[in-house]
Amino acid sequence: MVIDKTKKHLVANLEALERIFHRPDSDQSRMVLTKYMEQILFGLHDFLRENVGITEEISLKELASRFTSSEIAQRPAKTLTDVISEIIEEIAPHAVNVSSPYFVGHMTSAIPFFMVHLNTIVTALNQNPVKLETSKVVSVYERQVLAKVHRLLFRFNDDFYDTHVQKPESTLGSFVEDGTLANLSALWVARNRLFPSTSAYAGVEQDGLAAAMQTRGVRRVRVLVSELCHYSIRKASGVLGIGNSAVIPIAVDRNNRMDIHTLRNTLEELRRDPETAVLAVIGIAGTTETGSVDPLCAISDLCREHGIHFHVDAAWGGPVLLSQQYAGLLDGIERADSVTIDGHKQFYLPMSNGMVFFRDPNAMDAVAYHANYINRPGSVDLGIRSLVGSRSATSMVLGSALDIMGSGGYALLIDHGIDTARAFAKEIRRRKDFELVTAPELNILTYRLVPEQWRTPAALTGSADAVTCSDVVNRINVRLQRLQREAGNSFVSRTTLRRTGCPETVVLRAVIMNPRTTPDILRSILDEQEAIFQERIAPTLPREP
Amino acid sequence: MVIDKTKKHLVANLEALERIFHRPDSDQSRMVLTKYMEQILFGLHDFLRENVGITEEISLKELASRFTSSEIAQRPAKTLTDVISEIIEEIAPHAVNVSSPYFVGHMTSAIPFFMVHLNTIVTALNQNPVKLETSKVVSVYERQVLAKVHRLLFRFNDDFYDTHVQKPESTLGSFVEDGTLANLSALWVARNRLFPSTSAYAGVEQDGLAAAMQTRGVRRVRVLVSELCHYSIRKASGVLGIGNSAVIPIAVDRNNRMDIHTLRNTLEELRRDPETAVLAVIGIAGTTETGSVDPLCAISDLCREHGIHFHVDAAWGGPVLLSQQYAGLLDGIERADSVTIDGHKQFYLPMSNGMVFFRDPNAMDAVAYHANYINRPGSVDLGIRSLVGSRSATSMVLGSALDIMGSGGYALLIDHGIDTARAFAKEIRRRKDFELVTAPELNILTYRLVPEQWRTPAALTGSADAVTCSDVVNRINVRLQRLQREAGNSFVSRTTLRRTGCPETVVLRAVIMNPRTTPDILRSILDEQEAIFQERIAPTLPREP
Numbered sequence A, B: 001m002v003i004d005k006t007k008k009h010l011v012a013n014l015e016a017l018e019r020i021f022h023r024p025d026s027d028q029s030r031m032v033l034t035k036y037m038e039q040i041l042f043g044l045h046d047f048l049r050e051n052v053g054i055t056e057e058i059s060l061k062e063l064a065s066r067f068t069s070s071e072i073a074q075r076p077a078k079t080l081t082d083v084i085s086e087i088i089e090e091i092a093p094h095a096v097n098v099s100s101p102y103f104v105g106h107m108t109s110a111i112p113f114f115m116v117h118l119n120t121i122v123t124a125l126n127q128n129p130v131k132l133e134t135s136k137v138v139s140v141y142e143r144q145v146l147a148k149v150h151r152l153l154f155r156f157n158d159d160f161y162d163t164h165v166q167k168p169e170s171t172l173g174s175f176v177e178d179g180t181l182a183n184l185s186a187l188w189v190a191r192n193r194l195f196p197s198t199s200a201y202a203g204v205e206q207d208g209l210a211a212a213m214q215t216r217g218v219r220r221v222r223v224l225v226s227e228l229c230h231y232s233i234r235k236a237s238g239v240l241g242i243g244n245s246a247v248i249p250i251a252v253d254r255n256n257r258m259d260i261h262t263l264r265n266t267l268e269e270l271r272r273d274p275e276t277a278v279l280a281v282i283g284i285a286g287t288t289e290t291g292s293v294d295p296l297c298a299i300s301d302l303c304r305e306h307g308i309h310f311h312v313d314a315a316w317g318g319p320v321l322l323s324q325q326y327a328g329l330l331d332g333i334e335r336a337d338s339v340t341i342d343g344h345k346q347f348y349l350p351m352s353n354g355m356v357f358f359r360d361p362n363a364m365d366a367v368a369y370h371a372n373y374i375n376r377p378g379s380v381d382l383g384i385r386s387l388v389g390s391r392s393a394t395s396m397v398l399g400s401a402l403d404i405m406g407s408g409g410y411a412l413l414i415d416h417g418i419d420t421a422r423a424f425a426k427e428i429r430r431r432k433d434f435e436l437v438t439a440p441e442l443n444i445l446t447y448r449l450v451p452e453q454w455r456t457p458a459a460l461t462g463s464a465d466a467v468t469c470s471d472v473v474n475r476i477n478v479r480l481q482r483l484q485r486e487a488g489n490s491f492v493s494r495t496t497l498r499r500t501g502c503p504e505t506v507v508l509r510a511v512i513m514n515p516r517t518t519p520d521i522l523r524s525i526l527d528e529q530e531a532i533f534q535e536r537i538a539p540t541l542p543r544e545p
Helices: A014-021 A027-043 A045-049 A060-064 A080-094 A114-125 A137-154 A158-164 A179-194 A209-216 A231-239 A260-271 A296-306 A318-322 A363-367 A395-430 A464-487 A519-540 B014-021 B027-043 B045-049 B060-065 B080-094 B114-125 B137-154 B158-164 B179-194 B209-216 B231-239 B260-271 B296-306 B318-322 B363-367 B395-430 B464-487 B519-540
Strands: A002-004 A009-011 A173-176 A220-226 A247-250 A276-284 A309-313 A338-342 A354-358 A434-438 A444-449 A493-497 A505-511 B002-004 B009-011 B173-176 B220-226 B247-250 B276-284 B309-313 B338-342 B354-358 B434-438 B444-449 B493-497 B505-511
Touching: A014 B395, A027 A045, A027 A080, A027 B027, A027 B114, A060 B137, A080 B114, A080 B137, A080 B395, A114 A395, A114 B027, A114 B080, A114 B114, A137 A158, A137 A173, A137 A318, A137 A338, A137 A354, A137 A395, A137 B060, A137 B080, A173 A179, A179 A220, A179 A231, A179 A276, A179 A309, A179 A338, A179 A354, A179 A363, A209 B209, A220 A231, A220 A260, A231 A247, A247 A260, A260 A276, A260 A296, A276 A296, A296 A309, A318 A338, A318 A395, A395 A434, A395 A444, A395 A519, A395 B014, A395 B080, A434 A505, A444 A464, A444 A519, A464 A493, A464 A505, A464 A519, A505 A519, B027 B045, B027 B080, B114 B395, B137 B158, B137 B173, B137 B318, B137 B338, B137 B354, B137 B395, B173 B179, B179 B220, B179 B231, B179 B276, B179 B309, B179 B338, B179 B354, B179 B363, B220 B231, B220 B260, B231 B247, B247 B260, B260 B276, B260 B296, B276 B296, B296 B309, B318 B338, B318 B395, B395 B434, B395 B444, B395 B519, B434 B505, B444 B464, B444 B519, B464 B493, B464 B505, B464 B519, B505 B519
Parallel strands: A220 A247, A220 A276, A276 A309, A309 A338, B220 B247, B220 B276, B276 B309, B309 B338
Antiparallel strands: A002 A009, A173 A354, A338 A354, A434 A444, A444 A505, A493 A505, B002 B009, B173 B354, B338 B354, B434 B444, B444 B505, B493 B505
């Protein structure tokens, strides 16, 4: 870190170390710090400007072979300048340009440049909202940000928020690393409220799940959720001890929304079994694969009828509520008991930011923890009711972004995404070699390339020929996605839709969340796919089914 | 975000939005971005330079009253400049200056300035290491960083790391938000390995804990850990469904280390009960309250004898291994099955960064999850074996910091902390009004102010007078810590030590991790405490016990 000119190598010494813990006082050192920042902001620029997704110029194997050293050098090996240059020249070119308008495959996208500045503020302040003594104003600031998003979701009146926004005993929500942990938090609370303490025992959190189930005479716990749910629901059930098999996938209708008749029947059936307890029904506001929104009002009705916790996984769709035009798509979300939202998705925050919200400001009492040195009973420490302990003050990024963008600014992004996805769907329908598999309800759609000779005539559905066709088409699309990704000009993702009553279908998946992604760009992505198919895939196929 | 001069207010429009998603091309816009960054880096400077902890100039109540708005404005309310100025002028002055050398109360401290630059790079690249398609090189880079820390802990040979560092099927560790989630991850893996699938059932993750325990004929699961453990151990047990009551606190010896005889006896006793299964024994390398290190070698011997998972919570102490002088204090950590480390503690990373490591590169297979759209079986996606899904690429900060600091640079920080804590202990012992309660094994110590007339003579121990004395002294120290904190010149934390065989003791807690914290500063903190006691507390006390 310091160049010892007599020895010609870097050495660490305490005096130099103390210096790097100081803020720079001289103009000279300030200039150096600014220069580094410029290098970062603009040195990465070339990488971030190019229309490149994930190239295969260098194979992953070759790339991996460059990162095999497992020794920590004793002496400082690099200066900050070395590190920055190396990242710009050797790392960034092999990272994924998620900010390219041609990158429309995942829920990771471009972020407004000011997010970089806001996150830098958070880093420089380095507050830890786990407790007041390491965050102070940031704790009360965070409570306000949580109230704003809570209100967007649940729409209680002024009185409600005046009462709860800064009341230490109330918890409107909690920041966690991502949607997976938000879903885990919600189901954790629901589990503990399903098995509260009684005069006979101290509750599931204290005495464990086996004792809880035995005391209640329950042999099976169930979580009901659309078969298109995110895998974090299974994971959360595994973590919480109820097991993956507790998750009962409910079939979707032809619009990929939870089939409400199936849900009703399943609930009726489960109700007849006194040894089964339903922990939660989960509605999804924006499924990961298709962007579909479950019928939240109808699910809520059933949950209230059966007295079951209603969780909404709105990790993707939540911010659609900011759009006057499309908020109605999420009707019923205000009736949820808990809601998951990801800030790094449609709030366009940097990686990563998850949030969970609860209708009842006392719901998180079911997961309260205290310690001797912080989070003492009665304190306002935010760490009392939270899955996580130490964490970064990302509320400052979200709060500032809401101020800078306004709901109006976010609405423009949301509307652009949905409108562009719909235009893209039209274009796909127009092209004879493509089939739109799931139309965009929000800003996600899936489609596939189906050459005419491999299209299954309706009459053949279910036949051996049809199965062959389906296999071939699936393989075409796996290959197509890979070849396009490797070419590095653009990127769509692929998934395999597994829905009750439908054949397993490999699809290409487009997620439109970059305001720079235009219909023209999307057309060029289809053009490229047609070309890849004609040049690289068609010649390798058998002539006919 | 854009000022419409005819309307005199901010409006959001799509053209402006597209612009903020672009990287700046013109010199003019580059200058503006740099200017913002300068404002952030140096505008926060005054705040970060002052020796102020948590002042009470403004009460928390008054502060909270400023953050009660729960509406998201439709129109953009502020420009980036407004936001930055407001944070510098109105937020930062009421945040906590954790970077002050006078802030020695918590495990949150100053960070080297280059960490701000490194985190800015991570934000600008915005990679998501959950999957290769949104991180590519960062995934293989992260594997290398994990291998480096794994090697620091477990010290396997070159062959081992050559084999596993980039082998997709191997998982040496995992980044999570913090130590709480790292401990949770470790116990999650241990739980699943305790109840694996058999021919009769599919394992605890799949079939749930009740079924797992029943199949195994187990009625009680136990986790053994020192009574000084972090509260995240109880929380993890609660989350995982085994319950807080599964955590058996093992008494500590007079050095605040787990008493190995008590552990041995407890294990023997539990072994005699066929219906009890021990999920893990946890050793602590740096307890939160006292910085003590449990006898890791002896615990490891007992774990191997009993065939029990041995987890080490080294959230605090792990990086001490970088110091040639003090690494020996952690002897035995290399025999752990899993280890927790917090990057934002003694690796001096910005908030927040937790890590969990496993001796067995296949241990995390017990918690593998796949999905249709990512993390497909056989892929190199890091999200397959991880508690969390989307997350930020903090491995780039840690990896770069290791390059810039070298183990030698970190060793200087570690050594400074331990040496300074020892010097501080000497100073406390030298002053007649102070009592050193727990001597620093690492860089944490606890002490209290005990005025001579409230000291309990040994002869009186246990008497009613002694209890009165003890109460008064506890109250003195609660007040002392609060008054010092409110004065805002310096900050030590307080905790209540609850140890078997000792009276409940309120202590002041000092955590020395800032290289700018000198013995002189620590002396002035004691001086201030003496003055506060004489001026503010002594006059309010009764004359004698």
